[in-house]
Amino acid sequence: MISNNWLYLEPFVHISLIRNKVLLYNTLNGKALEYDNNIKIYNLVKRLDYNKNLLVVKLTKSDLANTDIKSLLYKIRVNYMGDIINSPAIKFKPVQIKPIFNIQRSIQILKESGEASVGTNVMQNLTEVSININSECNLNCKNCKYTFKQFHFCTKYDRLKTELDIIYIKKIITALAGSSLKKLNITGGNILMYSKIEELTNLLLNYTSITEFYIHYKNILEYSDAFCLLNNKFMLNVLIDFPINLNGLESIKILINKKNIKTSFTFIINKIENLIEAEEHIVKLNIENYTILPYFDRSNLSFFKNNIFISKKDIYESKPTITDIYARQVINPNYFGKLGIMCNGSIYANLNGRVIGNIKNLDLNEAATKEMKEGTNWRKTRANITPCKDCLYKFICPPISDYEYGVGSYNLCKIN
Numbered sequence: 001m002i003s004n005n006w007l008y009l010e011p012f013v014h015i016s017l018i019r020n021k022v023l024l025y026n027t028l029n030g031k032a033l034e035y036d037n038n039i040k041i042y043n044l045v046k047r048l049d050y051n052k053n054l055l056v057v058k059l060t061k062s063d064l065a066n067t068d069i070k071s072l073l074y075k076i077r078v079n080y081m082g083d084i085i086n087s088p089a090i091k092f093k094p095v096q097i098k099p100i101f102n103i104q105r106s107i108q109i110l111k112e113s114g115e116a117s118v119g120t121n122v123m124q125n126l127t128e129v130s131i132n133i134n135s136e137c138n139l140n141c142k143n144c145k146y147t148f149k150q151f152h153f154c155t156k157y158d159r160l161k162t163e164l165d166i167i168y169i170k171k172i173i174t175a176l177a178g179s180s181l182k183k184l185n186i187t188g189g190n191i192l193m194y195s196k197i198e199e200l201t202n203l204l205l206n207y208t209s210i211t212e213f214y215i216h217y218k219n220i221l222e223y224s225d226a227f228c229l230l231n232n233k234f235m236l237n238v239l240i241d242f243p244i245n246l247n248g249l250e251s252i253k254i255l256i257n258k259k260n261i262k263t264s265f266t267f268i269i270n271k272i273e274n275l276i277e278a279e280e281h282i283v284k285l286n287i288e289n290y291t292i293l294p295y296f297d298r299s300n301l302s303f304f305k306n307n308i309f310i311s312k313k314d315i316y317e318s319k320p321t322i323t324d325i326y327a328r329q330v331i332n333p334n335y336f337g338k339l340g341i342m343c344n345g346s347i348y349a350n351l352n353g354r355v356i357g358n359i360k361n362l363d364l365n366e367a368a369t370k371e372m373k374e375g376t377n378w379r380k381t382r383a384n385i386t387p388c389k390d391c392l393y394k395f396i397c398p399p400i401s402d403y404e405y406g407v408g409s410y411n412l413c414k415i416n
């Protein structure tokens with residue numbers, strides 16, 4: 001009896017083919033198989049990857065006689081990436097299911113449709129909005145001018161004292177009623193210097209999404225009266241740069257504990273010594289929720305190369321899910337669904353990118369629709385930038401982030 005040998009790959013295996021290079025990556029266990037310049041293996045994997053084949057192909061006698069392919073089949077099996085089905089009872093091709101990513105379809109519909117209702121649907125994709133309410137701040141942190149490009153919070157946006165009129169904040173909140181917003185960020189300058197801070201906190205008290213305020217700890221110290229307007233309905237992100245005033249930070253911690261606000265502490269570092277010091281304070285002050293955030297100041301490239309640039313090992317060990325990988329082929333998850341409004345009213349999908357419009361004359365849903373339809377930030381993937389577009393790891397590699405814009409290079413890696 002003739003038996004058919006069907007090779008199948010599991011749906012959680014990611015295939016990457018670039019020129020004559022092949023990568024098979026098991027997203028569950030992080031194991032990878034790589035080949036370069038092996039035409040037999042390249043052609044077999046290309047057949048598996050072909051959309052209509054749905055990760056299942058029939059092996060020919062010549063495939064089964066080839067030593068390299070036999071070795072590949074062995075490695076596929078031992079790395080739990082797939083197997084061969086060779087029962088004579090199976091006459092028809094076995095079926096394998098490939099995941100589908102819905103956003104791609106939505107983008108296509110949007111591009112083809114001029115319907116006003118599409119704007120409402122786009123609001124369903126809006127998950128995070130950041131409002132930079134003012135540019136004023138009396139402090140003079142040395143990292144201030146760098147945070148804008150890298151993190152978009154706690155930065156004197158311009159030299160003028162600019163405030164976003166509360167009318168426009170109300171306009172944004174009203175527009176968000178029809179969205180799937182998960183988080184609203186309030187950033188500045190020193191937001192405690194906002195002229196209508198009391199009216200703003202009262203407005204946000206009645207708002208249902210999580211609202212997070214970003215405030216430098218020294219500004220909390222100096223503006224403790226305005227700070228007392230915040231209560232445990234809100235979230236607080238305390239920004240800390242170096243050198244740290246430990247007594248000041250300790251006082252803030254006590255004040256926050258009394259107010260019982262859910263708080264995260266962000267240590268903004270630019271060298272390894274900052275990291276060591278931050279870790280000491282975290283232990284000493286018993287800080288539970290914290291983030292260590294390195295920033296690029298143009299003089300610390302070696303710190304970035306040693307601590308931020310990723311290696312092939314880091315990429316493999318990151319184990320994104322297959323759904324993450326499909327998403328990264330269509331959208332940039334770091335930016336998708338997020339909008340930022342600066343204190344001068346400018347709306348951005350990514351503050352390092354171009355302005356979409358101004359909240360004074362553009363509705364939020366129009367801005368979101370514009371970005372979804374034409375914009376390059378929500379959909380800025382590694383597939384359309386050099387050198388990543390020619391890299392085997394482009395969809396396993398973390399999506400483009402603010403760091404790339406800060407450093408001014410897309411390949412913050414030790415590979416290309």
Ligand code: SF4
Nearest residue numbers: 137139141144154216
């Ligand atoms: S507290 Fe924030 S806005 Fe003020 S100077 Fe420091 S980094 Fe800039």
Ligand code: SF4
Nearest residue numbers: 388391394397411413
């Ligand atoms: S070249 Fe780009 S895609 Fe490839 S590893 Fe480096 S950063 Fe990632």
